[in-house]
Amino acid sequence: MRISVLSGKGGTGKTFISTNLVSTIGNVYIDCDVEEPNGAIFLKPEITGQKEVKVKIPQSDENCTGCKECVSFCRYHALAYAKDKLLVFHELCHSCGGCVMVCGHNALHETERRIGIIEYGKSQNTEFRHGILDSGNPSGVPIIKELLRDMDKDKIIVLDCPPGSSCTVMESIKDSDLCILAAEPTLFGIHNLNMVYRLTNLMDIPAGVIINKAVEGNTIVEEYCRSKNIPVIGKIPYNRQFDIWNSNGELVSQKQGCRQIFKQIYENILEVAANETAGSTKR
Amino acid sequence: MKIAVPAAEKDIQSQVSITFGRSLYFIIVESDTMDFQAIENQAVNAQGGAGILAAQTVLDSGAEVLVTPHLGQNAADVLKRADIEIMQAVPGTVKDLVDMYKNGELKALKEIHPGYHGGHR
Numbered sequence: 001m002r003i004s005v006l007s008g009k010g011g012t013g014k015t016f017i018s019t020n021l022v023s024t025i026g027n028v029y030i031d032c033d034v035e036e037p038n039g040a041i042f043l044k045p046e047i048t049g050q051k052e053v054k055v056k057i058p059q060s061d062e063n064c065t066g067c068k069e070c071v072s073f074c075r076y077h078a079l080a081y082a083k084d085k086l087l088v089f090h091e092l093c094h095s096c097g098g099c100v101m102v103c104g105h106n107a108l109h110e111t112e113r114r115i116g117i118i119e120y121g122k123s124q125n126t127e128f129r130h131g132i133l134d135s136g137n138p139s140g141v142p143i144i145k146e147l148l149r150d151m152d153k154d155k156i157i158v159l160d161c162p163p164g165s166s167c168t169v170m171e172s173i174k175d176s177d178l179c180i181l182a183a184e185p186t187l188f189g190i191h192n193l194n195m196v197y198r199l200t201n202l203m204d205i206p207a208g209v210i211i212n213k214a215v216e217g218n219t220i221v222e223e224y225c226r227s228k229n230i231p232v233i234g235k236i237p238y239n240r241q242f243d244i245w246n247s248n249g250e251l252v253s254q255k256q257g258c259r260q261i262f263k264q265i266y267e268n269i270l271e272v273a274a275n276e277t278a279g280s281t282k283r
Numbered sequence: 284m285k286i287a288v289p290a291a292e293k294d295i296q297s298q299v300s301i302t303f304g305r306s307l308y309f310i311i312v313e314s315d316t317m318d319f320q321a322i323e324n325q326a327v328n329a330q331g332g333a334g335i336l337a338a339q340t341v342l343d344s345g346a347e348v349l350v351t352p353h354l355g356q357n358a359a360d361v362l363k364r365a366d367i368e369i370m371q372a373v374p375g376t377v378k379d380l381v382d383m384y385k386n387g388e389l390k391a392l393k394e395i396h397p398g399y400h401g402g403h404r
Contacts, residue, residue: 077333080336081339082338092335
C-alpha cells in the first residue's frame with residue numbers, strides 16, 4: 001500500500017506525520033520533497049547507497065543545417081539558432097526528446113546532465129530513501145520518478161510529498177492508494193486543504209484528512225470535511241512539548257505514551273482504505 | 284541596416300515597449316529608408332522561455348541592431364552569439380529611437396537582468 005502525505009502549504013506537518021507514522025509501523029519512507037528534504041533529520045538513517053539522477057538534453061553536431069525545425073518544435077523554447085550554432089538552454093529543457101525526433105538531418109543526439117542524487121539507507125526497521133535536487137535546477141520531477149521506481153507493492157510505503165499542488169506533488173502521488181491531507185485548523189489551512197483535495201479528486205485518489213495542531217473548540221476542518229464527505233483519519237492536538245521534540249529532531253512517536261496516536265492513525269488509514277476498496281468494487 | 288525595437292503597437296510612431304520578451308510587437312525599421320514592418324511577438328503568451336523565443340524572432344527578422352529598455356540573460360545569450368548590437372532604449376517612439384541611433388545618441392545596453400522566469404513547470 002502506498003500512502004502519500006501532502007498539504008497545500010508548508011509547515012502543516014507532512015514530515016511530522018510521515019516520519020512518526022513510518023517509525024510506528026516500520027516499513028518504507030520516501031522523502032519526495034527533493035528541494036528541501038528533511039525527513040532524515042528525524043529518522044537519522046544510515047546511508048548505504050547513492051545514485052546520481054541524470055536527464056537527457058539535446059546536442060547538435062556538424063550535420064546541423066540550421067533549418068530550425070527543432071527550434072520551432074520546442075514548446076518550452078529551450079532551443080535557439082543563432083548565426084551558425086544551435087543553443088540549448090538546458091534549464092528550460094523538459095527532456096521530451098521531440099527535437100531529436102523532428103530533426104530531418106540526423107544532427108541531434110541526447111547527452112546526459114546530472115540534476116541531483118538519490119540516497120538509500122536504513123533507519124531501525126524502516127527502509128529510507130530521499131532525493132536531493134542540485135541547486136539551480138528548476139524541476140525535481142525526474143528525481144521523484146527515479147525515487148519511486150521499483151517499489152515493492154507488498155510493503156507499506158509512506159511518501160513525504162513536497163508542499164503545494166504542483167507537478168512535483170502530482171508526480172509523487174500518482175500511484176498512491178491513499179492520500180493523507182495534513183491540515184491546520186485555520187482559514188488559511190482550509191484554503192490550502194481545498195487546493196490539495198481538488199487535486200486528489202481530479203486524480204481520482206482516495207483521500208483522508210489529518211488535523212494537525214488541533215485546538216479545543218475549533219471545528220473548522222471537521223466542518224469542511226463533512227461538507228465534502230472526506231474522512232478524518234486523525235486529529236493531533238496542539239502540544240508545545242511536541243513542538244520542542246520536533247524542533248530537536250526527535251520523533252514524537254518514540255516518546256512514552258505517544259506511540260498510540262500514530263498507531264491509531266494507522267488503524268484509521270487501514271479502515272479508510274478498506275472502505276475505499278469495498279466502495280470501488282460496488283462502483 | 285535593419286533596427287528592431289519592441290513596441291506595444293504596430294506603428295513606427297508607437298512608444299517603445301517597457302519589456303523585451305513580453306512585448307506585443309517588434310518593429311523592424313530599415314534605417315536608410317525608414318520603411319518598417321511590424322512583427323507579432325509569439326512569446327507574449329509563452330509559459331517560459333519568452334526571451335529566447337523573442338530573441339529568435341528578432342534574429343530571424345534580419346535585424347542587426349536591437350534597441351530595448353531591458354534584456355534578460357537568455358535572450359542576450361542568443362543575440363550576442365549572433366553579434367547583434369544591443370542598445371539602451373530611452374522613453375520615446377520607435378522612430379525617435381531609430382533617429383537617435385542614426386545620430387549616435389544611444390548607448391550600448393549595459394545591464395542584463397537574470398530573467399523573470401515566471402513560467403513554472
